[in-house]
Amino acid sequence: MSTDATTQAASTTGSDEAAVRRAISSTPRPPQAGALSAALTFGWRGMLKVKHVPEQLVDVTITPVMLIVLFTYLFGGAIAGSTAEYLDYILPGILVMSVLLTTVYSGIALNTDLTTGVVDRFRSLPVWRPAPLVGSLLGDSVRYLIAGTVIIVLGVIMGYRPAAGAGGMLLALALVVVFAFALSWVFTTIGLVMRSPNAVMMTGFVAIFPLTFLSNVFVDPTTLPGPLEAFVNVNPISTLATASRGLMEGHAVAGDIAVVLAVAAGLTVVFAPLTTRLYGKG
Amino acid sequence: MTTASSLAIEATGLVKAFGETRAVDGVDLTVRTGSVYGVLGPNGAGKTTVIRMLATLISPDAGTARVLGHDIVDDAHAVRRAVTLTGQLASVDQDLTGRENLILLGRLLGLGRRAAKDRADELLAAFGLSEAAGRLVKHYSGGMRRRLDVAASIVVTPELMFLDEPTTGLDPRSRNQVWSIVRALVAEGTTILLCTQYLEEADQLADGIAVIDNGRVIAEGTPAQLKASVGSAALHVRLLDPEQRPEAERVLRLTLGPVTLEPDPAALSATCPHADRGAEAVAQLARSGVRIAGFSLGQPSLDEVFLALTGHPAEAPPPEQGSSIEEKQAV
Numbered sequence: 001m002s003t004d005a006t007t008q009a010a011s012t013t014g015s016d017e018a019a020v021r022r023a024i025s026s027t028p029r030p031p032q033a034g035a036l037s038a039a040l041t042f043g044w045r046g047m048l049k050v051k052h053v054p055e056q057l058v059d060v061t062i063t064p065v066m067l068i069v070l071f072t073y074l075f076g077g078a079i080a081g082s083t084a085e086y087l088d089y090i091l092p093g094i095l096v097m098s099v100l101l102t103t104v105y106s107g108i109a110l111n112t113d114l115t116t117g118v119v120d121r122f123r124s125l126p127v128w129r130p131a132p133l134v135g136s137l138l139g140d141s142v143r144y145l146i147a148g149t150v151i152i153v154l155g156v157i158m159g160y161r162p163a164a165g166a167g168g169m170l171l172a173l174a175l176v177v178v179f180a181f182a183l184s185w186v187f188t189t190i191g192l193v194m195r196s197p198n199a200v201m202m203t204g205f206v207a208i209f210p211l212t213f214l215s216n217v218f219v220d221p222t223t224l225p226g227p228l229e230a231f232v233n234v235n236p237i238s239t240l241a242t243a244s245r246g247l248m249e250g251h252a253v254a255g256d257i258a259v260v261l262a263v264a265a266g267l268t269v270v271f272a273p274l275t276t277r278l279y280g281k282g
Numbered sequence: 283m284t285t286a287s288s289l290a291i292e293a294t295g296l297v298k299a300f301g302e303t304r305a306v307d308g309v310d311l312t313v314r315t316g317s318v319y320g321v322l323g324p325n326g327a328g329k330t331t332v333i334r335m336l337a338t339l340i341s342p343d344a345g346t347a348r349v350l351g352h353d354i355v356d357d358a359h360a361v362r363r364a365v366t367l368t369g370q371l372a373s374v375d376q377d378l379t380g381r382e383n384l385i386l387l388g389r390l391l392g393l394g395r396r397a398a399k400d401r402a403d404e405l406l407a408a409f410g411l412s413e414a415a416g417r418l419v420k421h422y423s424g425g426m427r428r429r430l431d432v433a434a435s436i437v438v439t440p441e442l443m444f445l446d447e448p449t450t451g452l453d454p455r456s457r458n459q460v461w462s463i464v465r466a467l468v469a470e471g472t473t474i475l476l477c478t479q480y481l482e483e484a485d486q487l488a489d490g491i492a493v494i495d496n497g498r499v500i501a502e503g504t505p506a507q508l509k510a511s512v513g514s515a516a517l518h519v520r521l522l523d524p525e526q527r528p529e530a531e532r533v534l535r536l537t538l539g540p541v542t543l544e545p546d547p548a549a550l551s552a553t554c555p556h557a558d559r560g561a562e563a564v565a566q567l568a569r570s571g572v573r574i575a576g577f578s579l580g581q582p583s584l585d586e587v588f589l590a591l592t593g594h595p596a597e598a599p600p601p602e603q604g605s606s607i608e609e610k611q612a613v
């Protein structure tokens with residue numbers, strides 16, 4: 001607070017009463033912000049956070065990146081015969097894992113807002129009540145796309161060339177992002193009931209890691225013992241991984257995609273209203 | 283400013299319980315439009331809970347309140363249109379810059395893109411934050427964050443402002459800055475409900491004060507009335523020569539009343555309800571030939587007010603500093 005005295009004489013004293021009085025008296029009350037405009041403004045806030053706090057994105061992307069490199073080069077040959085074949089198998093699954101891990105951040109961000117008191121300010125504003133939640137989906141979508149793109153680009157660098165090409169990869173990414181939106185409502189609900197951002201992070205990771213490992217992301221379930229194979233087959237993450245593989249290789253099964261969309265719809269129908277209610281109640 | 287009624291807040295019998303804790307236990311408040319009303323109380327008294335109810339963040343378990351003529355439950359949206367809240371935890375986004383915070387609120391309150399930016403810059407300049415405008419708020423000092431917080435509350439000038447412990451944790455200079463901002467707001471016609479733990483702050487800013495403890499209003503009045511009811515302001519005198527203390531004691535007892543001999547053999551004090559009586563007593567000491575090294579007139583502290591009003595000292599603050607944060611988020 002010392003330089004640039006020419007522009008701001010007031011900065012040396014902090015603030016001056018006359019300028020404050022002028023600032024106070026100068027605003028007529030504008031018309032109320034519409035619901036869409038408020039949601040978009042919160043979306044802008046979400047984007048700014050991606051820009052200012054990229055660490056959080058790095059935190060959740062680094063693990064899948066490490067896993068894909070490790071698994072492919074270390075176990076790829078043993079599991080699938082060759083590293084190239086294993087990369088074909090694992091990449092769509094890692095894409096799923098990476099984007100789903102990012103959804104935990106939605107809950108962490110919301111919980112951070114609660115603990116810092118920002119939510120109190122938002123809730124005392126005359127805006128459409130769910131606007132902060134809806135708006136943050138926008139920022140989320142940017143994060144999902146970044147997390148997904150990092151994995152796909154890494155895969156291509158490592159030699160991944162799926163049959164359906166760029167179009168297939170985009171379709172797979174789109175499906176994963178849709179599912180991520182639905183799952184993020186689960187974590188916003190958790191974010192509203194947990195005590196600290198760290199608790200949300202732990203809960204999220206403790207849920208997502210086993211669910212991803214007990215799916216067909218890393219290994220073909222037919223190689224697993226019976227009960228485990230049964231669980232892996234009903235795990236929606238397996239279905240999502242299978243559908244993504246199908247889209248990338250150009251042999252997607254409509255039934256798989258339908259199951260993924262149905263689960264996504266189910267999660268949204270239950271958890272979106274729950275989040276909104278908890279948020280409104282404070 | 284524009285309401286027909288001359289009362290900005292009328293609350294009757296407000297109650298809010300969290301599990302076993304009756305955080306607010308039957309609070310009545312009447313605040314005139316255009317005034318600053320202080321709610322004074324120790325940690326856990328229920329101040330924040332009262333504000334959160336009046337600002338429509340939580341609904342009361344019992345009782346009713348009208349803010350600027352609007353019912354806080356049935357007409358919450360109308361209340362939100364006219365009030366702003368500067369919460370106890372600086373309620374600005376730490377991961378955004380100061381300028382982005384103000385633009386965000388401007389847009390949410392209905393300003394256009396251009397207008398929101400201009401307004402942000404105007405406020406940053408007025409609050410001495412222009413240089414820090416592009417810095418993330420998490421790198422601000424406590425005083426800067428508080429000023430930004432208040433600036434965020436007046437992006438659109440409110441009719442009524444809730445201020446929850448605006449100077450707790452600030453150094454005296456930052457505290458004075460916040461006080462001068464509050465005075466400017468009042469001068470422009472904003473009504474203010476101010477929660478504080480400091481009698482001095484309420485004394486400096488408020489026209490009327492309610493003292494609350496354990497969720498109840500235990501005393502109400504102007505700052506002068508409250509202090510008078512406590513009557514524990516004291517004249518402290520230090521003598522050059524301890525030998526003269528008996529003589530000084532005699533003079534003070536005659537002019538003021540009960541005298542306390544302090545552990546320091548050259549010091550003594552006497553209760554002193556008014557400054558002019560204190561001045562008289564000091565003059566009398568000088569006339570009697572007592573040589574004085576120094577004297578001061580002490581204000582009663584919140585602790586003394588509490589002791590006088592309740593017969594028990596104000597509760598010690600909870601051991602963990604972070605506790606109020608924890609409490610807020612138990613939904």
Ligand SMILES: Nc1ncnc2c1ncn2[C@@H]1O[C@H](COP(=O)(O)OP(=O)(O)OP(=O)(O)O)[C@@H](O)[C@H]1O
Pocket residue numbers: 300303304305306323324325326327328329330331332370479606609610611612
């Ligand atoms: N959300 C909550 N859940 C549970 N208990 C709460 C909650 N909010 C407040 N309390 C309890 O209600 C009581 C009053 O709290 P409140 O925050 O209103 O006090 P305060 O006067 O603002 O105190 P401080 O000076 O520490 O801010 C305290 O005992 C507190 O623990």
Ligand SMILES: [Mg+2]
Pocket residue numbers: 329330331370446
């Ligand atoms: Mg409080």
